Amino acid sequence: MPDALQFPIIDLSFPDRFSIANLIRQGCVDHGFFYLENHGVDEELISKVFEQSSNFFSLPIEEKMKLVRKNHRGYTALYAEKLDTTLTTEGDSKESFYIGPLADDLNQWPLEEDLPSWRSTMETYHQKLLSAVTKLLSLIALSLKLEEDFFEKVGALIEPLAFIRLLHYPGDLNSSSEEIFGASAHSDYGMVTLLVTDGVPGLQICREKSKQPQVWEDVPSMSGAFIVNIGDMMERWTNGLFRSTLHRVLQPRQDRYSVAFFTNPSKDCIVECLESCCTESCPPRFPPIKAIDYLEERLRLTYGL
Numbered sequence: 001m002p003d004a005l006q007f008p009i010i011d012l013s014f015p016d017r018f019s020i021a022n023l024i025r026q027g028c029v030d031h032g033f034f035y036l037e038n039h040g041v042d043e044e045l046i047s048k049v050f051e052q053s054s055n056f057f058s059l060p061i062e063e064k065m066k067l068v069r070k071n072h073r074g075y076t077a078l079y080a081e082k083l084d085t086t087l088t089t090e091g092d093s094k095e096s097f098y099i100g101p102l103a104d105d106l107n108q109w110p111l112e113e114d115l116p117s118w119r120s121t122m123e124t125y126h127q128k129l130l131s132a133v134t135k136l137l138s139l140i141a142l143s144l145k146l147e148e149d150f151f152e153k154v155g156a157l158i159e160p161l162a163f164i165r166l167l168h169y170p171g172d173l174n175s176s177s178e179e180i181f182g183a184s185a186h187s188d189y190g191m192v193t194l195l196v197t198d199g200v201p202g203l204q205i206c207r208e209k210s211k212q213p214q215v216w217e218d219v220p221s222m223s224g225a226f227i228v229n230i231g232d233m234m235e236r237w238t239n240g241l242f243r244s245t246l247h248r249v250l251q252p253r254q255d256r257y258s259v260a261f262f263t264n265p266s267k268d269c270i271v272e273c274l275e276s277c278c279t280e281s282c283p284p285r286f287p288p289i290k291a292i293d294y295l296e297e298r299l300r301l302t303y304g305l
């Protein structure tokens with residue numbers, strides 16, 4: 001049995017930004033994962049988000065289907081999504097709900113009379129998470145020996161395509177198939193993801209995606225901290241220096257709730273290899289891409305649209 005994984009713990013309020021940036025670099029190079037504490041998001045707000053999430057998923061399926069996913073916002077039912085597109089089984093055993101950028105009016109909301117304060121709770125969470133991510137990205141820029149406002153300067157943060165995903169993995173599903181996962185193996189698409197779980201285990205990572213057989217290690221939750229992971233666009237920016245690590249969630253034996261916050265750059269932002277991450281002998285591994293084109297293609301593959 002391998003030892004439990006130990007990721008660096010990043011304290012977002014720590015005054016020595018350079019030592020924090022070094023620790024972030026270590027986490028991103030070694031694992032593509034780290035913990036984030038003192039992130040400025042109240043425990044109380046996080047509890048409210050979990051409570052409201054459970055209130056929504058407890059609604060009858062007909063009610064939930066009224067908000068079925070459109071424009072990548074709203075409800076996705078059990079088995080409707082398959083993150084590992086190579087699997088031949090039906091979809092993942094989770095249901096989820098997406099809330100995207102607040103400014104563009106595309107979000108779908110439950111009625112206030114059905115779920116009072118649901119919308120305002122999620123809007124507050126979206127704003128708070130965006131502010132934590134903005135601070136984190138300035139440290140990530142430092143960790144790459146860039147100026148702190150690098151991600152602002154390249155336009156990634158003008159109107160970031162940031163999404164909350166509420167997740168519910170039911171614990172009472174009897175499945176005989178070993179190929180059914182709560183969330184099958186995938187890497188996230190964007191810059192960084194901030195995840196909080198209810199503490200029920202299930203999340204695992206595979207650090208060497210091309211090594212066979214794959215080795216999966218448990219990621220423990222840390223009370224009060226976000227689990228942060230690097231996404232594919234950040235991996236492309238850094239020419240693979242920062243890893244977008246493969247991860248999955250096993251089907252739990254009891255109900256499991258988690259809340260992910262995916263941060264993608266603004267739609268027109270060009271993601272291209274950083275100068276500091278390539279040399280003549282180590283040329284760019286990925287061509288430049290526009291954030292929205294990359295994101296739409298990944299979503300198309302996941303949802304089979």
Ligand SMILES: O=C(O)CCC(=O)C(=O)O
Pocket residue numbers: 165167183188195197203247248249258259260
């Ligand atoms: O629920 C979790 O712990 C992880 C979810 C996840 O990886 C995702 O939604 O991309």
Ligand SMILES: [Fe+2]
Pocket residue numbers: 186187188247
């Ligand atoms: Fe993920």
